[in-house]
Amino acid sequence: MNLERVLPPGVGARTFDVALVALRAVVGEAHVIADAEGLVPYGRLMLPAEDFNHQPSGVVAPASVEEIQAILKICVHAQIPLWTVSTGRNFGYGSAAPATRGQMVLDLRRMNRILEVDAELGTALVEPGVTYQQLQDHLRAQGIPLWLDFPAPGPLVSPMGNTLERGGGLTPYGDHFANSCGMEVVLSDGTLLRTGMGGVKGTNTWQAFKYGYGPYLDGLFTQSNYGVVTKLGLWLMPAPPAHRTFMVQWHRDDDLARAIDTIRPLRLTNVIPNFGVLANATLVLTGPCRRAELYDGPGAIPQAVVEKAARERGLPPWVYLFSLYGRQEQIDLDTPFVTREFEKAGATVIPNIHDPMQSNELSLQTFSIFNWTGGGGLVWFSPVAPTRGADCALQTQLAREVMGRYGIDFMTGMTINGRETLNVMPMVYDRSDAAKTLAARRCYHELIDVFAAAGYGFYRTGIGFMDHVAAVHGEANRAVAQRLKHALDPAGILAPGKSGIHP
Numbered sequence: 126m127n128l129e130r131v132l133p134p135g136v137g138a139r140t141f142d143v144a145l146v147a148l149r150a151v152v153g154e155a156h157v158i159a160d161a162e163g164l165v166p167y168g169r170l171m172l173p174a175e176d177f178n179h180q181p182s183g184v185v186a187p188a189s190v191e192e193i194q195a196i197l198k199i200c201v202h203a204q205i206p207l208w209t210v211s212t213g214r215n216f217g218y219g220s221a222a223p224a225t226r227g228q229m230v231l232d233l234r235r236m237n238r239i240l241e242v243d244a245e246l247g248t249a250l251v252e253p254g255v256t257y258q259q260l261q262d263h264l265r266a267q268g269i270p271l272w273l274d275f276p277a278p279g280p281l282v283s284p285m286g287n288t289l290e291r292g293g294g295l296t297p298y299g300d301h302f303a304n305s306c307g308m309e310v311v312l313s314d315g316t317l318l319r320t321g322m323g324g325v326k327g328t329n330t331w332q333a334f335k336y337g338y339g340p341y342l343d344g345l346f347t348q349s350n351y352g353v354v355t356k357l358g359l360w361l362m363p364a365p366p367a368h369r370t371f372m373v374q375w376h377r378d379d380d381l382a383r384a385i386d387t388i389r390p391l392r393l394t395n396v397i398p399n400f401g402v403l404a405n406a407t408l409v410l411t412g413p414c415r416r417a418e419l420y421d422g423p424g425a426i427p428q429a430v431v432e433k434a435a436r437e438r439g440l441p442p443w444v445y446l447f448s449l450y451g452r453q454e455q456i457d458l459d460t461p462f463v464t465r466e467f468e469k470a471g472a473t474v475i476p477n478i479h480d481p482m483q484s485n486e487l488s489l490q491t492f493s494i495f496n497w498t499g500g501g502g503l504v505w506f507s508p509v510a511p512t513r514g515a516d517c518a519l520q521t522q523l524a525r526e527v528m529g530r531y532g533i534d535f536m537t538g539m540t541i542n543g544r545e546t547l548n549v550m551p552m553v554y555d556r557s558d559a560a561k562t563l564a565a566r567r568c569y570h571e572l573i574d575v576f577a578a579a580g581y582g583f584y585r586t587g588i589g590f591m592d593h594v595a596a597v598h599g600e601a602n603r604a605v606a607q608r609l610k611h612a613l614d615p616a617g618i619l620a621p622g623k624s625g626i627h628p
């Protein structure tokens with residue numbers, strides 16, 4: 126490993142050292158890291174971007190809004206770019222590492238207070254470093270009957286980081302940005318903005334009414350680099366009196382289109398109230414198996430091998446997990462209806478399945494995906510499809526073809542809404558193998574091009590791929606994002622390169 130000193134771009138060693146002294150005076154000696162060894166965890170990647178391009182020059186970890194404002198003053202003056210993270214576990218999208226080399230990581234983990242939970246309205250107000258685990262422990266300790274919706278790595282990660290990435294979970298509150306309400310944001314000139322109703326003196330509706338008065342600004346601070354978000358309001362689901370999770374088994378690989386077309390009306394009418402997840406057998410097999418037990422031939426694992434391994438474990442080529450929530454009578458009433466709808470389409474429905482993510486149980490069970498190949502490589506390829514069978518089938522065909530050429534196993538876990546499907550495809554590879562890492566990188570770029578050529582855009586991407594994905598979303602979008610950048614961060618020091626937005 127190369128442990129050379131990394132400097133912010135265009136900043137000399139002397140200027141940087143002076144700035145470090147000033148930053149230490151603000152946050153304390155222990156909360157600034159600038160030695161190469163201390164920075165290693167912040168530059169560690171899972172995705173197949175080039176390590177060199179994403180090494181930070183330092184880390185500064187404030188404990189308050191006032192400290193953030195003081196840090197910004199120093200960094201604007203010295204022209205040191207800051208890459209903000211809340212818990213910094215954006216695994217498979219860049220973890221804590223910056224989009225461009227030499228940024229300092231603004232690590233907000235120390236700001237981890239749960240500021241308020243309103244048990245009546247089902248809202249919370251949290252700081253960036255609060256994890257889902259911490260929030261759930263708090264709710265349970267206080268006996269507050271609210272459920273959390275969290276992403277799979279819930280115990281480790283933050284509502285703030287996940288929501289600002291527009292990430293998701295699997296309950297009816299699975300769209301995290303849609304279920305956020307009110308932000309506090311520090312701009313690079315130190316301005317403190319409270320969005321929505323937050324600017325009203327003495328407000329008690331900041332976490333109740335999103336839109337406030339005038340333009341609705343919250344979206345500007347997601348997947349962007351316009352500010353440092355220091356507080357976030359959340360909507361939490363009243364604990365349902367009952368819920369039942371179902372596994373729908375689709376018996377043939379080409380059942381995918383039929384599965385999607387069966388699910389769509391059930392989601393559009395809210396009979397199925399949650400995203401649920403439609404996974405292919407390869408993804409399901411990462412739970413019980415390692416790849417090497419099933420296949421040691423060349424190239425991507427053949428579909429026939431996957432289907433045989435799945436069959437031996439009682440699993441079909443496609444599995445859809447969803448839940449019904451509410452009063453037991455209502456669930457009992459809807460159960461035969463949904464079962465019939467799926468059975469008419471040739472699927473088998475198994476009720477009373479256990480899925481932690483749909484049941485308010487934090488767990489790290491999906492981390493078994495890393496055992497598939499070993500070597501710690503993971504990147505998410507995340508195109509969006511309309512919820513139509515033909516489109517999801519086409520996306521599957523395109524991804525299989527491209528990934529197959531690079532020897533990467535096709536996996537997907539689609540989260541299905543009434544109108545859009547987030548077709549989230551984990552690409553798992555051995556990152557200790559340079560050739561495989563390069564193949565994964567090239568494969569990802571080719572996937573972006575192939576999907577764009579077919580008219581598809583993306584829900585999210587990771588560092589190393591942001592400029593490419595931004596280009597797909599059109600020049601006018603890019604240019605307006607750039608104008609907003611100049612208006613809100615004229616110094617251009619916040620997270621250059623995030624979502625393809627540069628100073």
Ligand SMILES: Cc1cc2nc3c(=O)[nH]c(=O)nc-3n(C[C@H](O)[C@H](O)[C@H](O)COP(=O)(O)OP(=O)(O)OC[C@H]3O[C@@H](n4cnc5c(N)ncnc54)[C@H](O)[C@@H]3O)c2cc1C
Nearest residue numbers: 210211212213214215216276277282283286287292293354
């Ligand atoms: C096995 C596995 C399963 C996963 N499953 C899911 C899943 O189900 N759903 C899902 O959404 N993700 C999933 N992920 C991806 C990822 O780990 C989560 O999205 C995680 O919540 C992001 O990390 P974080 O919360 O620490 O965010 P952070 O890393 O703290 O933040 C993410 C990004 O948001 C921005 N940001 C963060 N905080 C601020 C701030 N205060 N102000 C301004 N900008 C900020 C930055 O650009 C930052 O890079 C999974 C990862 C793995 C390995």
